[in-house]
Amino acid sequence: MVLFVFILGLFIGSFLNVCIYRIPVGKSVVFPPSSCGSCGHQLNFIDMIPFVGYFIFGGKCRYCKASYSIQYPMIELLNGIVYALLFYRYGLTLYTLLYGIISSLLIVISIIDLKTQTIPDGLNLFGVIVVVFLGIYMFRGNYSTHFFGFLFGFGLFLVIAMITNAMGGGDIKLMGVLGLLFGLTGIIFVTVISFIYGAIISIMLIATKKATRKDYIPFGPFIALAALTYILYGNELLSIYFDTLI
Numbered sequence: 381m382v383l384f385v386f387i388l389g390l391f392i393g394s395f396l397n398v399c400i401y402r403i404p405v406g407k408s409v410v411f412p413p414s415s416c417g418s419c420g421h422q423l424n425f426i427d428m429i430p431f432v433g434y435f436i437f438g439g440k441c442r443y444c445k446a447s448y449s450i451q452y453p454m455i456e457l458l459n460g461i462v463y464a465l466l467f468y469r470y471g472l473t474l475y476t477l478l479y480g481i482i483s484s485l486l487i488v489i490s491i492i493d494l495k496t497q498t499i500p501d502g503l504n505l506f507g508v509i510v511v512v513f514l515g516i517y518m519f520r521g522n523y524s525t526h527f528f529g530f531l532f533g534f535g536l537f538l539v540i541a542m543i544t545n546a547m548g549g550g551d552i553k554l555m556g557v558l559g560l561l562f563g564l565t566g567i568i569f570v571t572v573i574s575f576i577y578g579a580i581i582s583i584m585l586i587a588t589k590k591a592t593r594k595d596y597i598p599f600g601p602f603i604a605l606a607a608l609t610y611i612l613y614g615n616e617l618l619s620i621y622f623d624t625l626i
């Protein structure tokens with residue numbers, strides 16, 4: 381069953397690559413079918429076998445031999461691994477479904493933010509719709525924490541953006557979506573962890589001269605990484621924190 385979920389994750393990962401490639405340039409993600417970016421040859425099912433397909437054809441287009449980025453199989457593998465971990469953690473529940481959709485969305489948001497320094501509004505809107513649609517049923521009895529989570533995430537990052545000028549509108553909206561999803565405790569966790577990730581990785585980038593202090597480093601990927609940490613290990617980390625504190 382875990383293997384099945386992993387393979388499903390690879391296939392959806394393949395679709396995420398299409399989203400990452402097409403959404404920033406305003407193309408439809410469902411039509412036309414995938415084609416080689418170099419020669420335009422339409423790809424058939426054999427060409428699009430996730431992950432292993434890349435290695436069978438040596439990372440090249442079968443028709444024109446143009447090289448494909450290693451990013452494609454890596455995104456597929458990442459999505460497969462995340463789905464397997466989610467299933468292992470949450471089993472056959474609606475949480476696996478909800479967190480699976482959101483994790484894939486976070487992967488797409490991170491890569492697009494890294495490449496274009498923006499998070500498209502449509503992606504945050506898709507997140508809100510999914511969270512509201514499933515949340516109405518899943519969060520019943522706990523609506524208030526999810527409402528306050530939304531206010532905290534959106535409000536705090538709005539204030540940070542106004543003071544520092546370092547956050548974009550996409551980051552603010554994404555924090556609103558995640559606040560609605562995780563509730564108040566969860567979004568506070570995501571806030572703290574995202575700043576820790578941001579600090580560690582920024583220091584590493586500057587220390588290794590891959591970035592300077594003046595470079596703009598997108599914050600979306602840190603939010604996404606913090607959210608994935610919360611989804612997969614939030615309860616454990618919170619209980620360790622409270623056990624050592626109290």
Ligand SMILES: [Zn+2]
Pocket residue numbers: 416417418419420421441442443444445446
């Ligand atoms: Zn080609």
